[in-house]
Amino acid sequence: MPNIRARLLVVLVVLSGFLTLAGTSSATAATVPGSLWFDGSPLTVRNGRFVDGNGREVVLRGYNVSGETKLEENGGLPFASVADAQKSATALRALGGGNAVRFLLSWAHAEPARGQVDTAYLTAATDQMRAFLDAGIRVYPDFHQDLYSRYLFGSGSWYTGDGAPAWAVASGGYPQESCGICLFWGQNITQNKAVQQAQYDFWHNAHGLQDAFLSTAQQTMAFIRQHLSTDEFAGVVGFDPYNEPYAGTYDSGQNSRTWERDLLWPFYVAFRARMDAAGWQDKPAFVEPNLFWNSNISSQKQEGGLLDAGTLGPRYVFNTHFYDQKAISGILMWGKASDGQYAGDFAAIRDRASAAGTATVVSEFGHPLSGTVADKAPTVLKAMYQGLDTRLTGASWWSSPASSGPVLSGTQWQWDIYNGRHHELMNGNPGKVVTAGDAWNDEDLSAVRLDDTGTLALRQDARLLDRLYPSATAGTTVAFTYEDRSRDGSTTLTWNPVPSTLPNVGRLVGSGQYGLLVWRSGGGSAPTELHLPASFPTASTTVVSDLGTVYAPPSYTPAAPIAVAPEPGGTGSRRLLLTAPDSGVLHWALVTDGATAPSADLLKAARSELAAWAAAKVG
Incomplete structure (x- = not known):
């Protein structure tokens, strides 16, 4: 869920002789070394890094695919068709330089009726996932949620959500949703009682909500494992259990750190067990801390980062997001980002992962591409990529390169080929058809769009997005x-x-x-x-x-x-x-x-x- 923390506050190069994955022979595999795409080995976590079957450190770079999953127009799928997924994957690799995607899934569509997993949805999602795997792009799925569920919001609401199915909301009997005086959708997280109570219920397993989610997650993972070939499944890096977790409200005497310790971490342990049962024993869980742990606004920052989980080790990856809340707010950061703007923020991510004894991925980062703060995007995004590449400023890199630190993996929010061309009935209301931007709560962060000829085109400078990096x-x-x-x-x-x-x-x-x-x-x-x-x-x-x-x-x-x-x-x-x-x-x-x-x-x-x-x- 992009830029939530801020909103709480106010061409294709054609190379002859290329090989397709399906047609690669064993002789070619020996001649042109690949990574897992030729030796069939998955990635593992070793010494705080992703490592391939040849023992090489791997850096994952790419995008979230995509916020379309949060909409209803394509049934909670990232794409309208496999053909669109294939077109998107080719462009993501050739235009966007990505070798990985965070692939969004919807709990509401995976389990539309309690206890009944929709295999048609899982089939379609797996087929679209395969389009990226076939393009040589690694995948880690994510059960996505924002504001818990769209079913908390009425047809006339100013806002919407995504995540939990209608039956999960009905079981809670939540109050009429209201954000009060809210200028931005993210304020619902801490001001909308319906959202707060629903999140609270999930973490406390009220009405068996968490049990149901874990069961669906296990069945989803088992389905993906069974319906991908061994080579395709090797390209699935791990699984992100829950997007941007937050308590909703804390129990008496509880704070963000004890909530992580007593409720969030046990959930991840339970999810890890479900991964094992589904045949994902050798793939890590990409676990996210409390979404406010690394806020760059002091009044919103909360203690966390899974501090009491001990050494996470190779079965977990420290997974976090970063948005410049000050830049997005429009009032807390004047001017543009500059050299080393986020060096300290990304150093904190590196240090937390190192202390946890595992690899890290910044699974979301980005900045709005329209609206009053869009002029900051070129510098904000450059500074974020700089933070992923090195913990140093450009001014200091040549004089102290040994302090550069590991190159971080990251997936930008987002890659939505339908940007500006949606037809979403907001909260099912035919009188509120949303077509602009990402068609979700006025978001507009997609790095790509279809132009008037139907050709995929970047919305940001290609020199920023298609980057040199050590894969x-x-x-x-x-x-x-x-x-x-x-x-x-x-x-x-x-x-x-x-x-x-x-x-x-x-x-x-x-x-x-x-x-x-x-x-x-x-x-x-x-x-x-x-x-x-x-x-x-x-x-x-x-x-x-x-x-x-x-x-x-x-x-x-x-x-x-x-x-x-x-x-x-x-x-x-x-x-x-x-x-x-x-x-x-x-x-x-x-x-x-x-x-x-x-x-x-x-x-x-x-x-x-x-x-x-x-x-x-x-x-």
Whole structure:
């Protein structure tokens, strides 16, 4: 549920010879290393990172698919058809650079009558999920809720919700919903008595609500497991049990931390047991803390973060959201975001996951793309992606790269191909047909839309969304940064310029985009992989590394330490492969689209500068 915390306060690159997943032969699998898409292994959690079958650290980047699930127009499904899902998946990979999606599901549609799971809904949802798996995109499903349920709201209400089915609401006998004086829908969380009481009942298992949900969740997971092939199921990373949990109201003497300890965590333990029973033993639960634990507004911030759950370990992933409440409020943040705006916020996420002994994912982040605060979106989103890439500011990255921290996984809210083209009867009211934006409580955050020709088009700068990032690191990531040169109107945003102490690197990069990865090798023959954005055509990409220097990298062969290969799934997107089959050795690679046919002398000089920098700053 995007930006809830704030509202509480007021092209396609065509590469010949690409392989489709279905047609990949065993010979090709040995020639072009993939991740799980070729060796059939799922991701696991190890040493606080996602790890593939080759032992490589994996970073998940992508989008939520999608807020359409919160609507009724397509029966609680992300898409109207499998064909739309396939079209969306191809664009998400090729235009948006994603390798993962948080795939929304609806409890109301999975269990429309108490105790009766709708297998037709689960079949349709699984078929749409398969479209992403077939495009080489990893998936983690999410039983989504906002304001508990749409059935709490009358046909004339200003607001709506999603999540629980009608029978769950009827069993509670809740009062007439009213938010009082509410300017924004999120205020219902703490001001609408019907919403508060319904949430309270769920966490206390009143009327057996939680038992029913857990039973449906188990049956849903079992169905997905049974209706995907072994290879397809390997692409399902885990399951997000409950979106943005909140107590509703606290018991006497209870606070946010004790609520997490006494009610939220036992629910996750119970959900984990249901995962095991459904055949998901080797996949983690993506567990979210109290939604206010990392609010960036002090008056809303609550103690939490699953502090009393102990070491979560590999069977759980610390899963959180981040929205800039101040920026969205329209009154608490003047001006735009800047370099390092969210360094502290994302450092807190890294630190909490590290203390919990597990991997982390920021499963929602974003900013409105219309309305009075939309002008902040280019800088806010750039700063959020910067926070995912590194815990440092751009101004400090070159001087202290060893403090960069792990690269975080994240899925932006959201990827809704029907943005601006909905036909949603709000709360079933034929007199309130919503077509604009995301068609849900005036939200408008989708990064994509269909243009007038029916072609999928980005609504944000492609240089911001389709990013260079280390999708699989053969060893341990030491530091990473990416200067995307994304734009705020006509202004190109450069927050991490190459320092003047590296003049030849600066000449090589020029005004272009660049990324720099530093890693320590972990042995094995599988290469390190970086997603190559469409803005990095192979013919004009330069790589300067301790492994060598190359302009226009060649197609992959086992003998090539620096090479390019298709991303799996046949979408036309590409990856850079860096092969260093040693162990414990520090490696680095600069990737840029800045220079045109750089001279051998310039490449040599840039490599020399970077080698000295790495030795001095990382060692």
